[in-house]
Amino acid sequence: MSDNHHFIPPLKYYIGTFIALLILTAVTVWVAQFDLGPLNEPVALAIASLKAGLVLGFFMGLHWDKGPGKLFFVSSVVAMLIFILFTMTDIAFRGDTDAMESGYHTINSPVKVIKSLPSH
């Protein structure tokens, strides 16, 4: 068993990641004060993705990982993006190619609290 020596990452990677995550948290809170219009969400998600990359790479060790961990994780993220893409192509463009009967297929009709409906 003594031939089994694990690779121990240098401490500076953990401390650096920790500090970078705190700075990025401050940045995302600071940026949220400004109204960037359509860029609000992309900027917030870009910072969150950068933070996620740091956690995955160093805290979770994917940067040094030789196993299939990276492949597994990237696959699940790709599957999630397909899920989002296909759902949103329906939600965002429903009725654009075929005219909808008013109030029939509309997904954006007002939603009522269940208890206020007569059936409840």
Added chain:
Amino acid sequence: MSNQLVSQEFIPHEVAHHFDDAHQEFESAKIGMWAFLAQEVLFFSGLFVAYIVFRYLYPDMFVEANHHLSWQLGTINTVILIMSSFTMVMSVRSAQLSQKKATFNYLVATLVFAGCFMVIKGIEYSSKIQHGLLPAKWFSAEGVSETLHLFYGIYFMLTGVHGLHVLVGMGLIIWLMIRTKRGEFYADYYTPLEMVGLYWHLVDLIWIFLFPLLYLVG
């Protein structure tokens, strides 16, 4: 490390008979853990898609809802989880260096941070419940957007399922503390610590996305 040290302070780990060596045992556990974490991403993706769909349909209502949540508490909880991730990774590192006391202390710190996170979450929940900002038929707030109950359905599901993961993580950390105290983890064997660490970082990772989506973008 010397074998003398193992016998004094630590219980030597026996490799399970169906593995060739400790390295193969460790790598197998890691593959299984990453498969589980990939599943976790898919599991949460359903809730994220619900968020995206309803945010797309009711953008104004989401902006209103963002102002109901305290970004200060959200920020504090984000910092707490980042600190807990750091202490977790330091605990694993201490085990890799066969530092029993440090491994244990970093686990205690992680558990305390997790507890703080849940307390702040509880404060937020109780204020939402007081104001009747609840999902579906339990929603009773007055003078707000007609569709706001949709946001709170998503909010309570996302943060609730995430909070459940934190509670499970706290249970696992207590289990690790007991085993660390017994001296089961040292340089040649710390697989459970590493796996719970990965799980804990994923819980942090999900919060990293929940925080701007629920508290900030509005």
